[in-house]
Amino acid sequence: MNDVAHTEDEIKQALKDIPTISIVAAYDSLFGISGILRGQNLMEDSGGTKGDPNDPGWHELVECSMEMIYPENEKFGNCQNWQEGAGIKVQGGGGRWKNGYKDHKQSFTLKFKSRYGAGTLRNDIFKSAPFNRTSSPERFDKIILRAGHNKSWGANSDRENTVYTRDQFGRDLQLLMSGWGCHGTFVHLYVNEKYWGLYNPSERMDDNAMSIYFGGSQIIENDSLFVHEGFELTIQRSGSLDSIYYTMDGNDPRSWDLSGNIIPEAKQITTQNESIIINNSNVIKARSRNGNVWSPLHELTIVQGSAKSTPINERNNNAETVYLRYQN
Numbered sequence: 001m002n003d004v005a006h007t008e009d010e011i012k013q014a015l016k017d018i019p020t021i022s023i024v025a026a027y028d029s030l031f032g033i034s035g036i037l038r039g040q041n042l043m044e045d046s047g048g049t050k051g052d053p054n055d056p057g058w059h060e061l062v063e064c065s066m067e068m069i070y071p072e073n074e075k076f077g078n079c080q081n082w083q084e085g086a087g088i089k090v091q092g093g094g095g096r097w098k099n100g101y102k103d104h105k106q107s108f109t110l111k112f113k114s115r116y117g118a119g120t121l122r123n124d125i126f127k128s129a130p131f132n133r134t135s136s137p138e139r140f141d142k143i144i145l146r147a148g149h150n151k152s153w154g155a156n157s158d159r160e161n162t163v164y165t166r167d168q169f170g171r172d173l174q175l176l177m178s179g180w181g182c183h184g185t186f187v188h189l190y191v192n193e194k195y196w197g198l199y200n201p202s203e204r205m206d207d208n209a210m211s212i213y214f215g216g217s218q219i220i221e222n223d224s225l226f227v228h229e230g231f232e233l234t235i236q237r238s239g240s241l242d243s244i245y246y247t248m249d250g251n252d253p254r255s256w257d258l259s260g261n262i263i264p265e266a267k268q269i270t271t272q273n274e275s276i277i278i279n280n281s282n283v284i285k286a287r288s289r290n291g292n293v294w295s296p297l298h299e300l301t302i303v304q305g306s307a308k309s310t311p312i313n314e315r316n317n318n319a320e321t322v323y324l325r326y327q328n
Helices: 004-014 027-031 094-100 166-178 207-214
Strands: 020-024 062-069 082-091 107-111 142-146 187-191 194-203 217-219 231-237 243-247 267-269 273-278 282-290 298-303 306-311 322-327
Touching: 020 194, 027 062, 082 142, 166 194
Parallel strands: 020 187
Antiparallel strands: 020 062, 062 082, 082 107, 107 142, 142 194, 187 194, 217 322, 231 273, 231 322, 243 267, 243 282, 282 298, 298 306
16 A cells, blocks of 8 residues: 555545444543553453452443444445443453553453343344344344454454454354354444444354343343243352352341351352242342352342342452343
């Protein structure tokens, strides 16, 4: 590219060739001392801990607004722009190493929770995907914004072999052969009005995504639910070592005196999971415990006609996670 004027025209046209996602969040939550994109809050090495353990103001997931903007041309003439509230966090591990030195362009996870907006993304982000757009489920609890990691121009290693399409091409082939797989597309990403580069939004194929496609239970991640009499709630832990303690009267199962013991009203689950039937309005609070180490509190308020789950802002990397699940 030797002709600057010609190059400028090409860039302007390229920015209008595919859709744009705009992410807007409080500046400090992204770039401030406790921001998720601040170097010291990424990861020191491959076995490091993300975030600053000495900063109580740091949160891994922060609130943002996500807007999908389609080019005004014939190709995208049937697509309507849309906006949704979400939580955003840095995605992946390798790109965090050495505080992001090896990869200046981070991937992101967008989580759609009722504390930020509708709780579920029901706008079809893959409506304009190059392939397999008609088989998209049109309902998502999270979306990954893939940056390309070490095969992107933002990486310090192997950038001469940058390729953005290879991974998505493999997923598209799976969809074409089997009818099921991980949908994805390509967009230009802007973060707080600054151009962040070419990104590959895709589904996150976890158990919640499986339940959307094939049925089964979902982990309640701060979602609103319709609850009928006889609603079945499953309390499940992520590992097999801890015991789960829960209450159904709104009390924390952990005593808040200096001992940190279990309150008498708490019920114990020693198996991997246990189902309870809900016939009345309840406030359920649950934690796992390993010795004297407690997991963060998971709270679920259930009312006939709705359910809302609100995890308390606590961090403890030495205890298993407690999951509350419902039948989809």
